[in-house]
Amino acid sequence: MSPRALAPVLAMLTALFAPVFALAQMSAAEMAAMLQRMDDRQRNMGDYKALAYIEQREKNKNDVFFETVFYRRDKSEQFLILFLKPRTEAGKGYLRIEKNLWMYDPGTGKWERRTERERIGGTNSRSQDFDPLYLARDFTHEYVGAEKLGNFEVHHLRLKAKPGAKSPDPVIEMWIDKATENNLKQQDFALSGRLMRTSYYPKWDKVFSETKKAEVYYPKEIRIFDEVEKENRTTILIDTVDLRPLEPNVFTKAWLEAKSR
Amino acid sequence: MGTVILIGLRNLRQGGRRTVLLGLALALVTLLLVLLDALAAGLETSMLRSATTLSSGHVNVGGFFKVSSGQASPTLAEGKRIREIVEREVEGRDYVVDRLRGWARAVSETSSSWFALAGVDVAEERGLREVLQITQGRLEDLAQADTVMLFEAQAKRLEARIGDTLTLSAPTMGGVNNTVDVRVVAIARDVGWMSAISLFMPKSTVRSLYQMKPEATGAVQIYLDDPERGAAVIEQLKPVFEREGFRIMESDPRPFWMKFEAVAGQDWVNQKLDLTTWKEEVSFLLWILTGFSALRWSLLGVLLVVIVVGIMNAMFMSIRERTREIGTMRAIGMSRRAVQWLFLVEALGLGVLASVVGAACGAGTALLINAAHIQIPNEAFQAILMNDVLLLALEPMNVLVAIAVITLVTCVAAVAPARRAARLRPVGAIHQVG
Numbered sequence: 202m203s204p205r206a207l208a209p210v211l212a213m214l215t216a217l218f219a220p221v222f223a224l225a226q227m228s229a230a231e232m233a234a235m236l237q238r239m240d241d242r243q244r245n246m247g248d249y250k251a252l253a254y255i256e257q258r259e260k261n262k263n264d265v266f267f268e269t270v271f272y273r274r275d276k277s278e279q280f281l282i283l284f285l286k287p288r289t290e291a292g293k294g295y296l297r298i299e300k301n302l303w304m305y306d307p308g309t310g311k312w313e314r315r316t317e318r319e320r321i322g323g324t325n326s327r328s329q330d331f332d333p334l335y336l337a338r339d340f341t342h343e344y345v346g347a348e349k350l351g352n353f354e355v356h357h358l359r360l361k362a363k364p365g366a367k368s369p370d371p372v373i374e375m376w377i378d379k380a381t382e383n384n385l386k387q388q389d390f391a392l393s394g395r396l397m398r399t400s401y402y403p404k405w406d407k408v409f410s411e412t413k414k415a416e417v418y419y420p421k422e423i424r425i426f427d428e429v430e431k432e433n434r435t436t437i438l439i440d441t442v443d444l445r446p447l448e449p450n451v452f453t454k455a456w457l458e459a460k461s462r
Numbered sequence: 463m464g465t466v467i468l469i470g471l472r473n474l475r476q477g478g479r480r481t482v483l484l485g486l487a488l489a490l491v492t493l494l495l496v497l498l499d500a501l502a503a504g505l506e507t508s509m510l511r512s513a514t515t516l517s518s519g520h521v522n523v524g525g526f527f528k529v530s531s532g533q534a535s536p537t538l539a540e541g542k543r544i545r546e547i548v549e550r551e552v553e554g555r556d557y558v559v560d561r562l563r564g565w566a567r568a569v570s571e572t573s574s575s576w577f578a579l580a581g582v583d584v585a586e587e588r589g590l591r592e593v594l595q596i597t598q599g600r601l602e603d604l605a606q607a608d609t610v611m612l613f614e615a616q617a618k619r620l621e622a623r624i625g626d627t628l629t630l631s632a633p634t635m636g637g638v639n640n641t642v643d644v645r646v647v648a649i650a651r652d653v654g655w656m657s658a659i660s661l662f663m664p665k666s667t668v669r670s671l672y673q674m675k676p677e678a679t680g681a682v683q684i685y686l687d688d689p690e691r692g693a694a695v696i697e698q699l700k701p702v703f704e705r706e707g708f709r710i711m712e713s714d715p716r717p718f719w720m721k722f723e724a725v726a727g728q729d730w731v732n733q734k735l736d737l738t739t740w741k742e743e744v745s746f747l748l749w750i751l752t753g754f755s756a757l758r759w760s761l762l763g764v765l766l767v768v769i770v771v772g773i774m775n776a777m778f779m780s781i782r783e784r785t786r787e788i789g790t791m792r793a794i795g796m797s798r799r800a801v802q803w804l805f806l807v808e809a810l811g812l813g814v815l816a817s818v819v820g821a822a823c824g825a826g827t828a829l830l831i832n833a834a835h836i837q838i839p840n841e842a843f844q845a846i847l848m849n850d851v852l853l854l855a856l857e858p859m860n861v862l863v864a865i866a867v868i869t870l871v872t873c874v875a876a877v878a879p880a881r882r883a884a885r886l887r888p889v890g891a892i893h894q895v896g
Contacts, residue, residue, distance in 0.1 A: 260573075301532045314532045314727040318633055362638070371638045392640040392673070395629070429569050429631055429641070 227344050227356060235356070237337040239382060243419065244333070247412030248447040249273035251419070252440045253282070253331060257324040260432040267322050271331045272451050279452040280332045282321065283460055290322065292461030296454065300367070302328060305454070307461040312454060318369030325398065325425050325435040327369065336375075339366035345374065350386060354379040370397065381405070383418070388428075396428040410444045417444060466800050470807030477780070484776050485816040488868055491765045492820025493827065495864040496856075498758045500828045503855035505754060505847060509744055510689065512654040512849075515593040517578065517717065518743035519683025521695045523548060523703075524563065524718050525711065525735040526725045527635065527678075534725040535635045535672065536563040536718050539733055541679025544708075548682050551702050552695055556685040559586050562668035563680030565719050566632035568610075568661060570620040577616075577661040578719045579630070581668030581680065589685060590662075599624045599648035607666050610644040613657040617649050624649065634673040642671045654849055655747065659719075681718070692739035699737060709734045715742040770875040777805060777879030781886075788883055789891025798884040805880035806873060813872030817865040825861055828854040 227235070250272050257265040268286035273279065280297040284290040292307035295315070302315045318327060334340075340360035348357045355376040362368040370389035378385050383405045389398040404421035419439055427433035450456050474481055514520060523544055527537040538544050545560050552558075562581030567574055582590065584604040594601060597614065604611050610630075612622060622628060624646055631641045644663055652658070669676070686695065700710055711734045714721060718736070741748070781788070788801060836852040838844045847853075 300530070312727075313723050316533055316633070316637060316726075318637070318639065369633065369637065369639050389639070391631070392634060392638055393642060395641040397631075397639055397641075429567075429629055430574050 226347075229342070232342045232344060232356075232358060233337055235377070235382060236340075236342060236358075236360075239377070239384065240333070240335055240337050242407075242415070242417065244275040245273075245410045245413050245417045245444050246276065247274075247410065247444065248451075249275065249417070249442070249444055250447060251442040254438040254440070255322065255324050255326055256436045257322075258432075258434050260430065265322075265324065267324070269322075272447060273332055274447070274452060277452075278332075280328060281452055281457065282328070282331060283457065284322065293322070294457045294461065295319070295321065295328065296452065296457055297328065297332075298452070298454075303454070305457050305461065307458075310458075316369070325427050325433060326423075326437055329368065330400075330423055330425070330437055331439075334366075334368055336360060339363055339368060340373070347379075348376065350376045350378075353385060355385060384420075399426045399428055400424065401426075406442075408442050408444060412444065412446075417442070466803050467807050470804050471811050473780075473784075473804070474808050474811050480776055480780070481812065484772060485812055485819070487769060487772060488813060488816035488872060489820030489823065491762070491769055492817040492864055492868045493824035494765065495762060495868070496821050496824025496861055497828060497854065498762070499860040499864060500824075500854035500856045502751070502754055502758060503857050503860065504849075504853035505751060507855045508654060508847065508849040508853055509747060509751070510740065511593060512656050513740045513744040513747075514685065514689075515589055515653060516656045516660040517580065518738070518740040519559070519681075520686040520689040520740050521552075521684040521692045521699075522681045522738045522740075522743060523684070523699065523735060524681035524738065525733060526721070527733050528725070528731045529635060529637065531729050531731055532726050533635075533637050534722055536565070536680055536722075537635065537672070537674060537678050538680065538682070538735070539675070539678050541682070542677040543706075544703075544735070545679070545682045547702060547706060548684060548699070551699060552684055552686075554687045554691060556687050557586075557588060558682060558684050559583070560679040560682045562665050562672075562674070562678075563718060564632060564668050564672060565722065566630045566661075566671065568620065569629045569631060570622045570626065572621045573619060575616075575619055576659075578659050578717075579632075579668055579671075580660055580662050581665040582662055583665055593653065595651040596648050597651055599646070601648050601650070603647035604662065604664060606647065607664060608642060608644050608670075609647040609664060609667070611648040611650060611662040612646055613650050613652050613660075615652050615658050616661070617646070622646050630667075630671055632671055634671070636673065640671055640673065642667055652844065652850060654844065654847070656744070689740065692741070696737045696739065703735055703737075711736040713737075713742075715745045717743045717746060720746065766871055770871060773809065773872055773875035774879055777809070777876055778882070781805070781879055781883045785886065785891045788886050789888045792886065792888035793892060801886075802880045802884040805883050806876055809872050809876030809880075810869065813869035814865070816872075817868035820868070821861050821865050824864070825856055828856045832856075 253269045253271055255267040255269060267284055267290060269282050269284050271282040281294060283294040294305045296303045302319055303312050304315050305312050321327060340362055343359045345357040345359050348355050355378055358375045358377060360373050362371050371392050372390040374388045375384050376386040384402055387400045388396055391397050401424045402420040405418055406421045407416040407418045410417045419442055421439055423437040425435040524536065525538055526534045527539050528534050541560055549558055564579035566577060566579055568577050584601060591601060601611065603609055610628060626646045627643050629641050629643050634640045644667060703710060792801065831852055831854050838847060838850055838852055844850050
């Protein structure tokens with residue numbers, strides 16, 4: 202059968218399955234709305250405090266375990282993470298002031314400016330793992346397809362960072378649970394197109410926020426796999442989320458230095 | 463005075479075994495001094511060679527470009543123009559190259575490590591081609607895009623061979639993650655410790671990794687006819703660049719890859735130039751020279767104290783044995799000063815003779831060691847000595863200084879015994895028994 206003869210057949214098949222494709226696809230507006238909902242429900246209108254346990258496994262190295270507490274003030278995009286354990290790291294912290302991330306080392310008493318892609322405590326985690334990106338605001342989106350991720354029906358989206366976005370990854374792909382709209386899997390790509398990290402979010406939880414008068418969602422567990430150095434992996438457990446207002450001076454160098462003492 | 467010298471030298475000859483043993487000790491210390499000097503000079507030569515091959519010219523015009531105040535990239539956005547200024551202004555240069563700089567993680571199938579990247583045009587890198595000893599592959603293949611040259615220790619650490627692919631990962635100048643896959647085309651013999659951290663590749667690869675414009679570079683490296691003129695050239699270039707509208711960073715004697723955090727912490731954006739000499743680029747290794755120098759002088763100090771005590775003891779014994787002779791010479795009219803000179807001439811003769819013999823033996827030993835191309839078996843020693851072959855750089859001035867120092871020390875050690883001999887009373891000395 203010649204290609205010309207195939208054309209009407211293909212046209213007929215396309216017409217026949219068009220409603221199915223339409224169901225599987227999401228419109229740009231629907232995607233934007235979904236991403237906006239995801240952004241909104243992960244953010245509190247007021248303050249946010251939680252414990253985070255970070256475990257790092259690297260090839261030919263001893264496993265590293267950190268106990269940290271992190272603070273967010275979503276309204277002003279402020280962020281702070283303070284290391285509690287092990288004792289050698291206690292008092293160390295990262296603080297975002299405006300668009301700059303600063304690291305404090307109580308050993309030297311010095312502050313050093315770091316970038317947003319800084320590996321927190323030398324692990325494969327970054328500040329974005331504790332302080333989610335603004336998906337709707339900072340990314341353009343493209344629908345890859347409706348897929349199955351294990352037992353979950355998911356939307357597979359490809360997001361490209363807009364110029365000036367604070368994401369260190371120019372492209373990310375997300376697998377979003379259709380039922381709950383929780384992000385279940387995320388892949389971060391380098392500019393070259395190389396896959397850098399795959400993160401899984403197997404457990405989500407929510408707490409009611411008095412300030413927001415709604416629930417705030419957070420991943421209870423994040424499993425990050427380094428796709429460049431395949432045997433490196435990081436696990437983050439988030440616990441004891443507290444949405445009560447924080448002291449006004451929490452997001453200052455002086456406060457972190459005082460805590461370190 | 464002629465008589466005094468004659469008597470002094472005769473006494474030296476008559477000293478017999480004592481003179482020979484003292485002379486031998488002095489010759490050995492001189493030999494040691496010459497060899498240690500040659501080793502220190504060899505170390506500095508290796509450091510200069512290693513630094514100027516791997517990471518630095520005799521003078522470097524590098525700098526940082528900051529897109530935002532917290533984000534520093536070791537880049538000269540107007541690299542082409544800066545090179546033109548250098549070529550126009552610097553006299554007494556041997557040649558000029560420009561290299562792209564970076565700091566990235568290299569990942570192999572089994573391992574990973576952080577490296578200082580050097581993007582080079584291998585065709586214009588005369589010094590690099592002369593110094594590197596390629597053990598596998600071809601250096602010329604580094605002209606092909608997305609290739610890399612490893613040093614043996616790096617290849618071992620990454621478990622990489624010719625033809626293998628490594629992934630280089632680093633953020634671009636705009637701050638987003640990027641990677642480049644590079645193919646290993648050459649493996650070179652290690653050039654001391656610095657070769658452990660320097661990774662060579664074509665300029666286009668570094669440009670692609672950092673998303674840099676074609677006119678940008680990392681540093682313009684100037685090789686001078688006289689490397690010691692580095693500081694003077696910097697002083698000459700600073701006002702030139704300022705006139706051309708460039709800002710200059712404050713002097714910070716560290717290699718560029720140790721300045722990232724400090725620069726990222728400073729509140730400025732756009733371009734600033736950083737002018738450094740090769741010594742500043744290897745300042746983190748100068749502790750080796752300082753430590754070696756301290757060790758050398760401590761060892762020599764101890765040996766010289768032993769020598770001084772030995773000489774004084776031998777002289778006092780000599781005076782005791784020759785008391786009647788001294789008394790007689792004083793009685794027939796020799797002045798106190800002449801007696802003093804007699805012993806000083808004796809010491810001077812011993813010092814000159816022994817140190818010349820020692821220096822000659824030391825120089826000969828150094829030449830033999832160099833000719834033998836003795837391989838340093840231990841990697842740690844290779845790293846400290848910055849070479850895989852034991853290199854002793856013999857400098858005539860150092861040999862002359864060694865002879866002068868040993869002779870002077872011998873003479874100084876003889877001053878007290880000579881003064882005692884001069885103070886002897888003729889009558890008492892003549893009647894001395896035993």
